[in-house]
Amino acid sequence: MISVSEARAALLRLISVTEIEQVPLAEANGRVLAQPVSAVRDQPPFSASAMDGYAVKRDEVELHAMFQVIGEAAAGHRFEGRLKAGQAVRIFTGAPVPDGADFVVIQEDVDRKKDLITILDQPGASDNIRPRGGDFTIGQTVNAPRLLRPSDVALLAAMNIPKVPVYRRPVVALISTGDELVMPGGTPGPDQIIASNTFGLKAMLEEFGAEVRILPIAKDSDTSLKMAFSLARDVDLVVTIGGASVGDHDLVAKVSADLGMERSFYKVAMRPGKPLMAGRMGKATMVGLPGNPVSAMVCGHIFLRPMIQSMLGYEAQEESLQTATLTHDLAANGPREHYMRATVAAGEITVSPRQDSALLTILADANALLVLPPHAPAQRCGDTLHYLPI
Amino acid sequence: MISVSEARAALLRLISVTEIEQVPLAEANGRVLAQPVSAVRDQPPFSASAMDGYAVKRDEVELHAMFQVIGEAAAGHRFEGRLKAGQAVRIFTGAPVPDGADFVVIQEDVDRKKDLITILDQPGASDNIRPRGGDFTIGQTVNAPRLLRPSDVALLAAMNIPKVPVYRRPVVALISTGDELVMPGGTPGPDQIIASNTFGLKAMLEEFGAEVRILPIAKDSDTSLKMAFSLARDVDLVVTIGGASVGDHDLVAKVSADLGMERSFYKVAMRPGKPLMAGRMGKATMVGLPGNPVSAMVCGHIFLRPMIQSMLGYEAQEESLQTATLTHDLAANGPREHYMRATVAAGEITVSPRQDSALLTILADANALLVLPPHAPAQRCGDTLHYLPI
CATH class of the missing domain: 2.40.340.10 (MoeA, C-terminal, domain IV)
Structure with missing residues (x-):
């Protein structure tokens, strides 16, 4: 028997991060950015007004100063001319600041009569202008790896990055084993129970970020278990549940060995979950979980979570106790x-x-x-x- | 202006929990159970062995006692006969305990020679039997409302509940407004920026449990905004972003009023996020968020999260500061x-x-x-x- 931390380390050696795929931005949340991405523009792309008000020349701003309003700048529609002394441009939040202007007097500080405005309250020190590139500049990167959250998605959108390189979701196949098992909704015989582990684990592993397939229940026979394994040839991780105590045999250990599984370890000094097995099986990693429902779920938390997060490109981290x-x-x-x-x-x-x-x-x-x-x-x-x- | 907590209370009065739908068990995780569900069977459905060992009569158990092994009970395959004095049945974890037996001696405590076993270590006090119904009994309920987690999904599976009554995911339509906006991947003009709010909010609201649709960007005109609203007639919540400062008009306020919106409130005493508007619009609730990216995202956290969770049937809870x-x-x-x-x-x-x-x-x-x-x-x-x- 090995310790829990030895088992976890051995399991992490069995897997590797998945390959990189490009996903649409709308699907990037919760994924791990796999490569740095760079802004393809400045944000804002021009000096922009931070407020609704009047664009003027800063050195003309003082209490009671008057300006002639010569035009308007709205978000998406700049004022095309150039501001001269004594002139102002009506401006709205997000609009480009006109050439010649370097200050925005907020509308609450002025009185307007037709095309004339008068500054009635002394403006503060802020110019109320967002400088070009003040949020980010062209070429500025978001570094990888990075777990993408909603605010990152908004940032990538603003950077005009419609496709995002992330690590592919690992595909996990769940095989529960045992003649006693019937699927939910089925009609169990007098000696049978309902398969619950696969459903609980599917929910759990999906929360961790995996794509999960529930395979048909394997009966307690070589043939049935081999059939189930054959359905899992193209996945990243095969997880069996139960089957370690079939008559006097450990059926999963035998069949997986028959199929060429290179076993990494067999038993772990933990409760619940002692009969835990893992190894390489072709291109996939195989983990054999104990059949007791709580054991299987606890092993999911302790072992499968770090494996899936590691496949997803999360940086290795200690269990957060x-x-x-x-x-x-x-x-x-x-x-x-x-x-x-x-x-x-x-x-x-x-x-x-x-x-x-x-x-x-x-x-x-x-x-x-x-x-x-x-x-x-x-x-x-x-x-x-x-x-x-x- | 009203306070943040007044605004939150007003928003919660605008919405109601969605209707109940039946979802397959495999999709129930993270949803809120809407009605109590009851186990349709006992678990275990029979007294079951908790260990690999030998089923015997408890009053015959003592050091050096010998038993004749008369058969085998495995998970899914009970021993059909009845145990008599001096007899034992080989039994495996999860197998039904044979009639006449009321104790399982674990295999590590016996020596077996052909069909004879001898108890070599004094068994402990535990009978190593899981009594029928020891986990739950037929008719036992999981009460609603309850946020379903993976372990609940496993429990519902074991109870043989293949479909689960949960509150429907609310559908949210996101409309960003502004002539300055271009979708990610598009080619912005010199006065334009990329629409980022809808992508950030979509990611956020999906995390909260909503189904989110990004509608076409509304231009700064009555016609364009009305077209966008017309695409959102069948949703639970319409969220507009921006449009409160179009020229000298609040376009969203005007158009939503034209469309019959009954406004609940307009401005909230918060930074960022002051120009927040909400009301009823036909069968939907409408929330108008400010257009600044950070304002929109912060309002998502502060206001849209409790609204969506309330629609999903979560019990009202204070903001968890x-x-x-x-x-x-x-x-x-x-x-x-x-x-x-x-x-x-x-x-x-x-x-x-x-x-x-x-x-x-x-x-x-x-x-x-x-x-x-x-x-x-x-x-x-x-x-x-x-x-x-x-």
């Missing part, structure tokens, strides 16, 4: 790192008394996994402990 | 609530020295909006202030 105060005593931990279902509220963490890895109701009501290192001593009410938000 | 320590002095605020672009790192907040609402580069590099209430006094380095993460 947070801290909270324990509301009760807690027994010492055994030799395996324990991820205990818990609820955090107002900085306090309460561990569910029921930690059976089959209990989905407990997981659904949890919002945290309390992380107990191997051989952690008993904890007391009031101790500060680490947890992973889920 | 966080606190951080200011790294520098900050001048007193004026009469309007100020949302200042800032960067938070390690509990410290630094306000950008450039707060012009046209600067997308500043917004893209910010991860917080520092919130200064109206007339807030000058702040000192080391003060604790509120911010909104963005």
Whole structure:
């Protein structure tokens, strides 16, 4: 058995970032920019008024000064002439500042009578002009890698970048295994249960940014499992769930070995999730998750998230554990790192008394996994402990 | 002018939760459950082994006890007979516990020779059996409203609920206005800029859970703006951007009034974002955002997020402000609530020295909006202030 951090490191060695694809700007949010992109223009592309008012010459601005209004400049429609002494141009926010003008008196500071304006309030120091290139200049780059957020999308739009180079979403195939499984909506026999892991994991991995395919359930036979694997030949990551305890066999280990899987590791010192397996299988990475629903979901958080984020080009980052105060005593931990279902509220963490890895109701009501290192001593009410938000 | 909180309350009065739709389970993640759903079966549906081992009678379990193995129970395949005294059934995790058995000795605790097993280690107190209905029982409900997360999706799957009643995603139409605007990828004239707001807002509102349509840019004319509105007749929310300062007119206010918009309010005491307008327009709600890119995005965070979440059935919640320590002095605020672009790192907040609402580069590099209430006094380095993460 290897430790959780060893397993995570081994898993990250098994994958690589996906190739770069160009996506339309409208689909770039949440993706990782893969190459620097450069503005193809200045923003603003001209000196622009920041306010509604009158464009004038700065050195003529003083209380009671009068100007003749000779034209108008609106956003999209510049005033074509050149301002001379004593003249003003009516100007609106976003409009190009006319040649010869270098100051905008805001409209609240003037009195207008026909084509004459008089400055009635002393203007402030600001010229109310956005200089050309004040936001960005042509050639200015947005550097990669960068996780693109809505404000980045707006910035790329303003830079006139209609297609964006990002890392392709990794494709993940989910194979659940077991004669006992029936799809939701199906009619289970008396010995059967509903396949829940694939649906929970699909939702989770899509949140992480993957494209997820649920493959047909594999029965507990070589043939059925090989058929399922054959449907996953073109994906980046094959995830099996269950199948490690079929009669006296680990069916997934056997069949994946038959299919040429080079195993990286087999078991991890963690609860839940001990029977975790991973390796290379052709061009894909294969991860075998335990079949208990909670184990599979916890392994999704702990292992599949960093794998998918790494394939997506996210910069490697430590697991972002947070801290909270324990509301009760807690027994010492055994030799395996324990991820205990818990609820955090107002900085306090309460561990569910029921930690059976089959209990989905407990997981659904949890919002945290309390992380107990191997051989952690008993904890007391009031101790500060680490947890992973889920 | 009304305050930010008055504006938010008025906006929430303009909208209502969308109708309920049934979505396939695989699409339910992130949606709000609209009606309680009930398990159509017990989970587990039978007493099931929690371990690989041997099913026996509990009162026969003691160190050195021997049992004859009479059969096997695997997941999906129960042992059909009934266990008698001195007998054991080989059993695997998830398999139904045979009739007559009420204890599973884990395989690590026994020695097996052909069909005989001997208990070599004193079993613990646990019977290693998951009782029928131990996770949930038939008729047990998941209550609504509830924001569905991946673990809920797994739970609903296990309950055999293939379709899930959730609130429909609200449809939002985005109309940017202005003769100066050109779509990304287009060729702007010398007085023009690229439309960036609609792309940034689309990304943002999709993150909030809306379905977003970018409509054609409306030119600065009644006709063009009316054409754009006519394309938005069937949506829940129409958002215009800009158009409040076209020549001496507020074109959006005029045209929306012509089209029967019942205005709820017009201006809000905030920076950026003062010229915010909202009202009912036929069956839709209409919000007019200011045209400056940063203003539009900030208004998206402050106003459109609670509106969309409310339409999606999220329970009303206060804006989740966080606190951080200011790294520098900050001048007193004026009469309007100020949302200042800032960067938070390690509990410290630094306000950008450039707060012009046209600067997308500043917004893209910010991860917080520092919130200064109206007339807030000058702040000192080391003060604790509120911010909104963005």
